[in-house]
Amino acid sequence: MAAPGRVAAFRLPPLPTIGEIIKLYRLKAQRQLSQNFLLDLRLTDKIVKQAGELKNAHVCEVGPGPGGITRSILSADVEQLLLIEKDARFIPGLQMLSEAAPGKVRIVHGDILTYKMEKAFPKHLKKDWEDEPPDIHIIGNLPFSVSTPLIIKWLENVSKKDGPFTYGRTQMTLTFQKEVGEVDVAVVHFTPLVQPKIQQPFELVEKVVRSVFQFRRKYCFRGLETLFPESGRLKRTEQLMMTANVDPTLRPFQLSMSQFRNLCNTYRKMCDEDSSLFVFDYREELKQKKTTRNLLKSTSQPEQTEEEDQL
Numbered sequence: 041m042a043a044p045g046r047v048a049a050f051r052l053p054p055l056p057t058i059g060e061i062i063k064l065y066r067l068k069a070q071r072q073l074s075q076n077f078l079l080d081l082r083l084t085d086k087i088v089k090q091a092g093e094l095k096n097a098h099v100c101e102v103g104p105g106p107g108g109i110t111r112s113i114l115s116a117d118v119e120q121l122l123l124i125e126k127d128a129r130f131i132p133g134l135q136m137l138s139e140a141a142p143g144k145v146r147i148v149h150g151d152i153l154t155y156k157m158e159k160a161f162p163k164h165l166k167k168d169w170e171d172e173p174p175d176i177h178i179i180g181n182l183p184f185s186v187s188t189p190l191i192i193k194w195l196e197n198v199s200k201k202d203g204p205f206t207y208g209r210t211q212m213t214l215t216f217q218k219e220v221g222e223v224d225v226a227v228v229h230f231t232p233l234v235q236p237k238i239q240q241p242f243e244l245v246e247k248v249v250r251s252v253f254q255f256r257r258k259y260c261f262r263g264l265e266t267l268f269p270e271s272g273r274l275k276r277t278e279q280l281m282m283t284a285n286v287d288p289t290l291r292p293f294q295l296s297m298s299q300f301r302n303l304c305n306t307y308r309k310m311c312d313e314d315s316s317l318f319v320f321d322y323r324e325e326l327k328q329k330k331t332t333r334n335l336l337k338s339t340s341q342p343e344q345t346e347e348e349d350q351l
């Protein structure tokens with residue numbers, strides 16, 4: 041058994057070991073689980089420390105599972121802890137934790153991707169966007185398959201000041217697990233800025249960034265080309281890169297924030313000049329090309345192009 045978590049006012053039940061989790065929750069794949077669940081309280085304390093001072097704070101933990109991070113949050117003497125867990129098998133263990141810390145814990149058996157965060161905390165905690173962040177924190181260690189769509193949704197919420205950011209510049213401390221087979225986790229702490237670094241609609245920024253990074257190891261022009269329809273693609277990509285002052289042979293991860301800003305601003309101007317541009321969908325174009333090619337296919341079958349391999 042791991043050492044019990046301690047707080048001044050109450051004593052939490054000990055964290056189960058990986059073997060106990062497998063038995064208790066009838067789970068399989070011990071190797072994978074031991075990477076996904078954080079069962080060392082020294083490590084979970086370290087992660088929770090990254091969130092800053094949590095005494096008397098309102099915290100939402102996403103995906104508490106067996107409750108390692110949960111214990112560390114409670115040990116930080118928070119005012120209220122909201123737990124959102126999708127897997128019903130973890131609920132009884134979380135209820136035990138809730139009983140050990142009376143009046144502190146609220147458990148929601150639900151999906152964080154659909155949970156209405158704009159109603160999750162008391163209204164009196166709301167702060168103006170320009171003020172200091174509210175005393176509300178989101179903390180979580182989620183699998184990659186969930187954390188990626190979730191962070192995109194939350195970044196959109198930041199830009200629209202809705203969802204968890206109805207309360208102001210709510211802070212988030214999230215762990216991102218590396219590839220399956222690696223045990224390392226990266227802890228990232230986010231505090232929304234008062235002014236965005238790029239003053240364009242979220243959908244436009246997301247489209248540009250997603251396009252650049254779809255070929256992350258290639259020169260950045262390769263991804264940027266996909267913003268434009270085939271007719272005039274080369275010319276418009278050149279125009280975008282020249283106006284934005286971006287060297288086309290940089291790799292996506294070498295681009296600076298100001299280069300992304302220039303790209304977004306220039307692309308916005310191009311979209312304003314051509315109303316059909318923003319809705320252009322490169323993948324849709326590829327699909328249509330493939331369908332046409334299949335229709336025209338005769339006895340001699342051409343090799344698939346690199347583009348079509350992406351479909």
Ligand SMILES: C[S@@+](CC[C@H](N)C(=O)[O-])C[C@H]1O[C@@H](n2cnc3c(N)ncnc32)[C@H](O)[C@@H]1O
Pocket residue numbers: 076077078079102103104105106107108109124125126127130150151152153180181182183186
């Ligand atoms: C990688 S485990 C981490 C568990 C625990 N936080 C820890 O660090 O040991 C991810 C947890 O998130 C839960 N989960 C996965 N998808 C979820 C979702 N969409 N909404 C809420 N919880 C989710 C899983 O059931 C699991 O308990």
